[in-house]
Amino acid sequence: MTFSIVARSADGDALGVAVASKFLAAGAAVPAAEADVGAVATQSYANLAYKAQALALLRSGVTATDAVAGLIAADSGPRGQRQVGVVGVSGDGATFTGDDCHGWAGGTAGDGYAVQGNMLAGPDVVAAMADAWESTMDEPRLAYRLLAALAAGDDAGGDRRGRQSAALLVVARGQGYGGTSDVLVDLRVDDHVAPVAELARLLDQHTFLFGRPDPATLIDLSGEVAAEVGRLLAAAGHPPAGPAGADLDAALASWAGVENLEERIVVGRIDPLVLAHLRGH
Structure with missing residues (x-):
């Protein structure tokens, strides 16, 4: 019912999640991130406990792959309907899609990122997101790379039921407002006919108002x-x-x-x- 990307910036300083869905306020349920630790997206009959659990596992030094394996192994609920993506401060991201998720469902992962989605228009959604991520390496701002991947998935058909919400979360140590927070970007579009486009507008506003001058x-x-x-x-x-x-x-x-x-x-x-x-x- 959702498509998302979790990723790490090229310099390793920032971690984040971008998500869109035909679901009210997906940003309230799907993403979580902690500076110098990692990022996670939990979706498809989401187990919201995965967010704290994944970050705790990453904090203890396990890899993203082992964190995902640990989440699924410890889940006493319907594992076949779960979907999750995790990225840590180094190495490949990791993704899991249960066999019982609504089709089309699947994901892909690579160095510093994981893309996943369910109830999608088709596999092209995930492929387009991964391609957009890989092709924006020259963009130093993680928020804009995440948004580019999300927009590519949206353009490729996204959630086959339609559009409703989108969200963007990026963390980096001491890079938040006034240098007193690790939350660099935290934007949500909870109910909108074009949530990804609206999220892009909000990010531009956020950059203008809260970006540091060159x-x-x-x-x-x-x-x-x-x-x-x-x-x-x-x-x-x-x-x-x-x-x-x-x-x-x-x-x-x-x-x-x-x-x-x-x-x-x-x-x-x-x-x-x-x-x-x-x-x-």
Whole structure:
């Protein structure tokens, strides 16, 4: 009833899950991940206990393959109707599809990822997801690679019953909001006619609002740029208290906090995305 991918970033720093389904709020049931440990997707008459169990097994140092084997062996319920994918901090991902899952059902795994789905339009869904994952190696952001794989599965037919929900979860040590969380991305579309497309829109918004600026693109807050920023801030109701740079930084930070752009503020400089937003305010 669902298709998903669990994966690790090329540098090994991030782990995550992307999932879509004709099921209300699949993101509440399917994905789990822990920084520096691994990620898991449980689906098809999902055993939600798999999430904590898989992470505990990975935390103890077992491989993804052994974690999946342990989950299935310890399951006292209908194992034949279970489907699960697991990835750890190194090595291949692992996937399991019970013989009694609704067709088409199956999965594939490789270095740093596992793809799985059930009640799909056909095997092309899983193949398209794996191909999309492999072909996006140049994309350093795990969230965008996961989304590309999910979109490829959706385009290949996805869940044969239709579309309803999608979710994206990515964790990385200390990379969450304000550096105080390991949750880098946690987005859900619980009930929507085009959930994967909506998830893509949300990810772009998330990146704009909470992404860290590229140091190579930062512009010095001096000269004409500083004067323009001061005028724009005053027009937006956040006038600098005086001409000094510290006053301009304080006013810019105040405005950015209102706009939810505080993660993009760098003292003495300005992110061109922030400047463009300020100009269009």
